[in-house]
Amino acid sequence: xxxxxxDAAIAIDGPAASGKSSVGLMLADDLGYLFLDTGCMxxxxxxxxxRRKVDINDEQxxxxxxxxxxxxILPPDGSKDGRLYTVLLNNRDVTWDLRFGEVxxxxxxxxxxxGVRRDLVRRQREIANQGKVVVVGRDIGTVVLPDAPLxxxxxxxxxxxxxxxxxxxxxRTENVDYEQILKDIVRRDRIDGxxxxxxxxxxxxxxxxxxTNKSPESVLEEILALEYFQSIRTRR
Ligand code: CDP
Numbered sequence: 001x002x003x004x005x006x007d008a009a010i011a012i013d014g015p016a017a018s019g020k021s022s023v024g025l026m027l028a029d030d031l032g033y034l035f036l037d038t039g040c041m042x043x044x045x046x047x048x049x050x051r052r053k054v055d056i057n058d059e060q061x062x063x064x065x066x067x068x069x070x071x072x073i074l075p076p077d078g079s080k081d082g083r084l085y086t087v088l089l090n091n092r093d094v095t096w097d098l099r100f101g102e103v104x105x106x107x108x109x110x111x112x113x114x115g116v117r118r119d120l121v122r123r124q125r126e127i128a129n130q131g132k133v134v135v136v137g138r139d140i141g142t143v144v145l146p147d148a149p150l151x152x153x154x155x156x157x158x159x160x161x162x163x164x165x166x167x168x169x170x171x172r173t174e175n176v177d178y179e180q181i182l183k184d185i186v187r188r189d190r191i192d193g194x195x196x197x198x199x200x201x202x203x204x205x206x207x208x209x210x211x212t213n214k215s216p217e218s219v220l221e222e223i224l225a226l227e228y229f230q231s232i233r234t235r236r
Pocket of ligand 1: 015016017018021038039040042043107108109111112136137138139140188192
């Protein structure tokens, strides 16, 4: 589907493992838009903190490190390993390293730091300003792109979210503990939703899409049937 440049940004937010990245990518592909998953940026900073053995409780050191990082998010470029995009951290491919349990456990603490958010939001807006883009995260509709013409808030039951993450991880490794994943998702939602700076919130003008018991394809269909896309079609 073709859209005009006025319809430049679509903001997608939602809690952990709600399916927002898969649906965001499918939507971007369908529209011919860029796809930006901002979660991978917070994950990349967390990976750098862990690898460089920076004290995660030292906010100033974490912010300084964030500002120094060379971060690039590229299309998967033919990689057939199931990745949605490729992430380069200081020119090294860290796409799968971002999914390590240790990153999951620590990412919400790093994301709560104001200086980290300020630096990453600036980078996100630079990318979004380049043109038609689907941006996925926690604060896209509320903070990063408050003027986005379409905002979606993707939800699913916590059990379904944990089951999806469990299945995803089973494809890459054998030792996957559903109960642990469930606990981690609940914990991350609590920290992300209660932090002082840019907590996970549904924008007042966002449309809620519940993906529980729905396939990604049917969710995409539901989104494309929204009034917003009908009006774009008639304007063409
Ligand atoms: O894929 P999943 O939903 O599990 O997480 P993600 O989107 O990769 O985000 C990982 C973490 O980054 C979240 O738990 C948040 O702490 C943080 N995040 C954020 O604070 N703001 C964003 N715009 C995106 C992610």
